[in-house]
Amino acid sequence: MRRCVVLLSGGLDSAVTLAAARASGYEAHALSVDYGQRHARELDSAARVAAQLGAKSHRTVALDLRAIGGSALTAATAVPKDRTAEQMAAAIPPTYVPARNTILLGLALGYAETLGASDLFFGANALDYAGYPDCRPEFLRAFENLASVATKAGVEGRSRFRVHAPLMRFTKAEVVREGGRLGVDFGLTWSCYDPAPGGTPCGRCDACVLRAAGFAEAGVADPAAPGP
């Protein structure tokens, strides 16, 4: 069975991406990165999601991005609330973490080299994250080019690294439907950027708003939705 590395945040998109990798017949090694994000709750979710979806292994790399600042997810900047779809699409949001996906894919690439894998799975989505430059297909192609010259396996001609982003063109509703089809337990996933002290999703940050809209459009009840 071919091995792959799946970047697993514990959110909805990465859970469905792991399920897609498994459905394509890969032995999946899940990798989470604890980068000092405020919503560390995601990492607990990642462990549960990895187990539910039959990942062969799950590891977490600690990386303290607070030293390089620059994002509402890692620094002392307010997470925006109650934004409309238009507001989200208008500009790169303050929750954008500089070069985050370059760093995450770099870690996945290093782990893949250690495992002898040449397939990376990544829950990037070009529609819901239009404001994030490192969620676009051209970014993933540039990373594949880099990977082929950056690694032992690439240089020795043994591997051509591929970054699979099966959700790239999906709307959030399509992500929900695909997750349902592939047996993802949505109750284990976590999306909120800014949970209340008791550990409930805030329901108002961009991630909560997009998630709620996706479930509503798909006509699926979200078992992890905040109570009324």
Add this chain to the structure above:
Amino acid sequence: MRRCVVLLSGGLDSAVTLAAARASGYEAHALSVDYGQRHARELDSAARVAAQLGAKSHRTVALDLRAIGGSALTAATAVPKDRTAEQMAAAIPPTYVPARNTILLGLALGYAETLGASDLFFGANALDYAGYPDCRPEFLRAFENLASVATKAGVEGRSRFRVHAPLMRFTKAEVVREGGRLGVDFGLTWSCYDPAPGGTPCGRCDACVLRAAGFAEAGVADPAAPGP
């Protein structure tokens, strides 16, 4: 004054690279990464080198690469000793850290975005590190291409990121001569992969062997050389 980010390990090459960035007129922001390397002594050296060479700031990002294994620098594999130049050149050594420079440059890129800088300085060298795929010019060009599509500044057309590697074509002796010319205090730098418990360089790992040969060829005494 234009800002740049300099990856600073505390070794000889990165110290001379920082000196070159300063000599080119940049306001230099030094970035070190504590990636669980055995030779943490390097990080103390980095702080001293940053101060001596007039870096505007110096930050250290903690990243525990041990979770993804794969190298004698981060895992429980022996550091090779007493290898000849031919042995070093013959194959990628066990001290190669998978995708290390992709990860380091990714962090430097994120920090550059936070600072509004678009120049990265990196002590890569294609001659002494012939066995490392991610020390070659084609790797750096692929990273520049990635950076231009991965970032806010790149996408908005405000920056074309450049990775400067002023030592790329230098022999180790030329690095020593350039460092001397630029006023680097070599006694502050640290190269050894596997220091003795008392904190003395081993004198036998690849880094020590290359360093000693470089100083000898340059006809310069190394103030940090292990005693007789």
